[in-house]
Amino acid sequence: MAIKDLPREEYVLEGNASCPGCPITIALRTVLKALGKNTILTIPASCSAVIQSLYPKTSFNVPTLNVAFETAAASASGIVASLQAQGREDITVVAWAGDGGSYDIGLQALSGALERGTNFLYICYNNQMYSNTGIQRSGATPYGAWTTTTWTGKKERQKVLAEIVMAHHIPYVATASIAYPEDLYQKTKKAQGIRGPKYMEIIAPCPPGWRFDMSKTVELARLAVETGAWLLYEFENEKLTFTGPTRAILEGDKEPASVEDWLRMQGRFRNLTTQDLETFKQVLQERWDHYRKLASL
Amino acid sequence: MKVIDTGNHMAALAARMARPDVIAAYPITPQTTIVERLAQYVESGECESQFVRVESEHSAMAACISASATGSRTFTATSSHGLLLMHEMLHWAGLARTPVVMVNINRAIGPGWSIWSDCNDSMSQRDTGWLQYYCSSNQEVFDTVIQAYRVGEHADVLLPVMINYDGFILSHTSMAADIPSQEDVDRFLPPFQAGWKLDVDDPLTHGNIIGPEYYMETRYDMHRAQESARQLIADVEQEWEERFGRHHGGLVEEYRCEDADTVLVAMGAIGAEAHAAVDELREQGERAGLARMRVFRPFPAAEMQRLSERAELVVIDRDISVGMGGAVAAEVRAAVEGPVKSYVAGLGGRDVTIRDIVKMYRLAQQGQEGWYSVEVS
Numbered sequence: 303m304a305i306k307d308l309p310r311e312e313y314v315l316e317g318n319a320s321c322p323g324c325p326i327t328i329a330l331r332t333v334l335k336a337l338g339k340n341t342i343l344t345i346p347a348s349c350s351a352v353i354q355s356l357y358p359k360t361s362f363n364v365p366t367l368n369v370a371f372e373t374a375a376a377s378a379s380g381i382v383a384s385l386q387a388q389g390r391e392d393i394t395v396v397a398w399a400g401d402g403g404s405y406d407i408g409l410q411a412l413s414g415a416l417e418r419g420t421n422f423l424y425i426c427y428n429n430q431m432y433s434n435t436g437i438q439r440s441g442a443t444p445y446g447a448w449t450t451t452t453w454t455g456k457k458e459r460q461k462v463l464a465e466i467v468m469a470h471h472i473p474y475v476a477t478a479s480i481a482y483p484e485d486l487y488q489k490t491k492k493a494q495g496i497r498g499p500k501y502m503e504i505i506a507p508c509p510p511g512w513r514f515d516m517s518k519t520v521e522l523a524r525l526a527v528e529t530g531a532w533l534l535y536e537f538e539n540e541k542l543t544f545t546g547p548t549r550a551i552l553e554g555d556k557e558p559a560s561v562e563d564w565l566r567m568q569g570r571f572r573n574l575t576t577q578d579l580e581t582f583k584q585v586l587q588e589r590w591d592h593y594r595k596l597a598s599l
Numbered sequence: 600m601k602v603i604d605t606g607n608h609m610a611a612l613a614a615r616m617a618r619p620d621v622i623a624a625y626p627i628t629p630q631t632t633i634v635e636r637l638a639q640y641v642e643s644g645e646c647e648s649q650f651v652r653v654e655s656e657h658s659a660m661a662a663c664i665s666a667s668a669t670g671s672r673t674f675t676a677t678s679s680h681g682l683l684l685m686h687e688m689l690h691w692a693g694l695a696r697t698p699v700v701m702v703n704i705n706r707a708i709g710p711g712w713s714i715w716s717d718c719n720d721s722m723s724q725r726d727t728g729w730l731q732y733y734c735s736s737n738q739e740v741f742d743t744v745i746q747a748y749r750v751g752e753h754a755d756v757l758l759p760v761m762i763n764y765d766g767f768i769l770s771h772t773s774m775a776a777d778i779p780s781q782e783d784v785d786r787f788l789p790p791f792q793a794g795w796k797l798d799v800d801d802p803l804t805h806g807n808i809i810g811p812e813y814y815m816e817t818r819y820d821m822h823r824a825q826e827s828a829r830q831l832i833a834d835v836e837q838e839w840e841e842r843f844g845r846h847h848g849g850l851v852e853e854y855r856c857e858d859a860d861t862v863l864v865a866m867g868a869i870g871a872e873a874h875a876a877v878d879e880l881r882e883q884g885e886r887a888g889l890a891r892m893r894v895f896r897p898f899p900a901a902e903m904q905r906l907s908e909r910a911e912l913v914v915i916d917r918d919i920s921v922g923m924g925g926a927v928a929a930e931v932r933a934a935v936e937g938p939v940k941s942y943v944a945g946l947g948g949r950d951v952t953i954r955d956i957v958k959m960y961r962l963a964q965q966g967q968e969g970w971y972s973v974e975v976s
Binding site for chain 1: 799804
């Protein structure tokens, strides 16, 4: 399918309060086109809570519940239980959270909801930091990245939430990038058709947080994939399959784009030393090897 | 039907008979026998509720709020640290105007670990917007859980309700109670009509950012709703009495207060004990009375003021607002003009017997007050 084939219906309306070049509205717009009208969103504290616009207005055209920071998945559990009690099988419940609300403060609730087999779709849009509060480090912030709580660059490598999620043996895990809307659309559609817990994670380059020009969001998101810094895959029935350009890169059929060039586009890596760069690349290499193993099982 | 059972089993039975659509709960001593019983009900098919076995109390409350926001009647139960973990979400339930009904078994807070009766858990939640009942018998536990739905779900209230009772003293002690038929409960408690709900045919956003030009009114509305609940609590109890022949006092159960010159003010199990203490004091020739505070939120200020006009009030708190004193006494003093004596007693499950209450009464007559059994005895 091509972008022009995406449904015309808009569920993220004009006049929302997102920054220019914000990846979240790009992602949510595509996701909601895939899910359609019968969708309920539950959203914890995050940029998405802000970009809806101020009460009494909203720019989200599906019923939306704002909940406390650590409660997205628990909230989804309650909505799902209520819909089950009402016999409503035709509504998709989506927890829409950032990486702070997913990797860190909401991890317990997420794990609980997954383990309980909750019939919902959890989507983490990952901008690799707490952007809403002004660019602080999160568990998803990569090694070396500047944030306002890691002024000299983060000293630790990021955790990989999707792998923690896979350990819950749920029916569907997928990653996506806003630079590949058709892929995001199709994965979202697929997730909607599966019963049980589904987890998707979307890489979401944030202009003010990553320190790049607002016109470059999609380019950064594309290069994240083409460099192999962000891997596209699906994990179904305990089997991992690479998708999009990731397949050719990890199977050795395509040279990855220069990760150095990609890092250089981001002001947050300005202070990366040669040694840091080597560490960054080594972490990447280890991840590729790990995922190659996962995919070959 | 007469049954003999524990406070927790009465609460579980009442919850089942209220027909909640969704139950979300997490085990904690001494609440556990409620969730165990509810799980049995659900698995045996006696209860049709969706039962979400959450991974924490915080998630229990988040799930209940969200289920309520989707139009469902909900129930949960907790105690002590579980209630404290919920604190953020208790405020959330209040401000979201989701009438969740919750049983809280009053239990002390650690460290050191104490599983015994103490009201500091629920007293710490008094500003969250929840209505608070305190029960003094297992029958009252059953009756109040059902009544709580009628009050909390009323269109003029739409606030969550917490039903409190003492850990072990009530939660694990068997007493006789009269249980109405399911048909009678259904007639008393019609299905939940949500004040607002998530609806795919009316896609509204709930709880987004609210500026200073609107926020204060949301608080005012909550306060007004609590004010409306005063009369409703009394009316619902009166209707309960008409249907089932039992009345627990509405906001405040007054016992032998008509000609009393000294009125004990207490809640929960100490309230039940004080009932017997008043009889003993009367036998000794004292003009003693009891005002058992059954509802702490909304605060029964008018009732306290009325009693205070005729008698000295002696408040027994099973809680402590550290650096201030007994929380109930502080509020009573704020509400009345007459003299008030204050005792802190029974913390961490320390026994407060009839004899102790008689003694407090006598000491109060001598002008004493304070920490009973610690600095005054």
